Amino acid sequence: MFVKAEKSEPVKKKTKSLCYFVTEKLDLPIGFPKLEEKLTNSVKKAVLETRAKLGSISIIHTLGIIPADRIIVVGLGPRHKITHESLRSAAGKLSKKISEMGLEEYSLVIPNNFPINSKTAINAIVEGARLSLYSFDRYKKDRKTKFPSLTIISSDVNASKIVSKAITISDAVLFTRNLANLPPNECSPLQLAGITKSLSANKKLKVTVLSKSELRQKGFGGISAVGQGSKNEPKLILLEYNGKKQSKTTILVGKAVTFDTGGISLKPADKMDEMKFDKCGGCTVIGIMKAVSELNLPINLVGIVPSVENMPGGESYRPGDIIKLYGGKTAEILNTDAEGRLILFDALAYGIKTYKPKEVLDFATLTGACIVALGANVAGLVSNNKKIVERINKSSQNTGEQVWQLPIDDDYMDMIKSDYADIRNTGPGRVAGTITAAAFLANAVGNTPWAHFDIAGTAWVQTGTKEKSYNPKGATGYGVRLILDYLSNP
Ligand code: BES
Ligand code: MN
Ligand code: ZN
Secondary structure, eight states: OOEEEEOOOGGGOOOSEEEEEEOTTOSSOTTOOOOOHHHHHHHHHHHHHHTTOTTOEEEEEOTTSSSSSEEEEEEOOOGGGOOHHHHHHHHHHHHHHHHHTTOSEEEEEOOTTOSSOHHHHHHHHHHHHHHHTOOOOTTSSSOOOOOOEEEEEOOOTTHHHHHHHHHHHHHHHHHHHHHHTSOTTTOOHHHHHHHHHGGGGGSSEEEEEEOHHHHHHHTOHHHHHHHTTSSSOOEEEEEEEEOSTTOOOEEEEEOEEEEEOOTTSOOOSTTGGGGGGGGHHHHHHHHHHHHHHHHTOSSEEEEEEEEEEEOOSTTOOOTTOEEEOTTSOEEEOSOTTOOHHHHHHHHHHHHHHHHOOSEEEEEEOOOHHHHHHHOSSEEEEEESOHHHHHHHHHHHHHHOOEEEEOOOOHHHHHTTBOSSSSEESSOSTTTTHHHHHHHHHHHHHTTSOEEEEEOTTTSBOOTTOOOOTTSOSSBOOTTHHHHHHHHHOO
């Protein structure tokens, strides 16, 4: 969907629809100009009828009184409650409405006296408008191919720059959704690696892929064990971006299990199809790397995406197996469905040893327990570093991508000690499932500043997901906006 910014006089603009926002208790939209009385009264009536409820939309035909065909008024609720989140949501509703009506373009006015600063407002509006019109329809005969284009009318001198950055960010979210929504028969670890390699065409990203035999030979015991049950061989995808000479790197690690059956500890049939989304952490990392390279951020960043298919079969790893993880620690397997932590351990340990990073962030649809604890709208956050958590909370405020920190200490670390190996891949019973999974990862991380995001609930729209106009069915691309904000504000 195309978006541009323009500094023009709204009433003189020839457009299919001239859109304004309104807040509660106003009788006319914010920044509404003086017009012929007939039309003004009509707009007043429409505002009165909707009472400016958040997301309400009313359409007033202008009967040729001004060049625009219609005026559309979008409600934002009470003025003191307006946030970038309500703007994102309202802009999403508006662009869905415009698209349903079959209009090919619309213009939206951000007046000078708008209650939120125009940078934040324009960014949220572009995100809401573009992310809401997404649908994963590439496997359908009837595909939507036409999208309305949006003109943002603002006097902010930086409006075009803000729009262009918001387009890059929302493109990365859409890219992540497209990858994550791929069905498992079309997205093996090999196929995921292939798509990722095509990103290196822009020259600023270097993509390397380690094969099954290289992984075995270099000691990636976790990835090798989980991957051995599938004829789709495991891969480790590495993405490197250098935007600043002689500075320490940040590492992003993402779980990409292209399908999680549970392996020998087989999952029940109900909703097993949703386990195609078990690659979402990896897809988020790949999307972030794409945007960072397009935005030319002045940082060094490495993405590490371990990718496997977790299948039962004659060659699968088993409960009872003891395997050697990257770096030498041994793990006793108690449940082959706790596979994510095994592949993440290898990736984290390899990344820290190879790049000596200043910080590591990992993303994974790691535990059902996280959904039990926090629901489907908030990601679990486990970290060994206060400063990272503070910055993440700020970025979460900025982007509306929610997180909640869970504790970790030696008592939790003790819960995954094994009788026969260094550690085991499940805790005792079902208690603190999200934290014991993180404790397993903490064994790979040591003292390196680290944050772990359990995105089991937030990575796709599922039972318990709050409806948001800009998060349509399927993968959400959760984490891309959050981490791009984090990396842009060091
Ligand atoms: N990918 C799943 C976690 C998951 C389940 C995410 C449902 C989203 C929705 C993960 O590999 C898994 O199976 N975890 C197990 C761990 C358990 C065996 C210790 C779980 O959560 O049940
Ligand atoms: Mn699993
Ligand atoms: Zn899994």
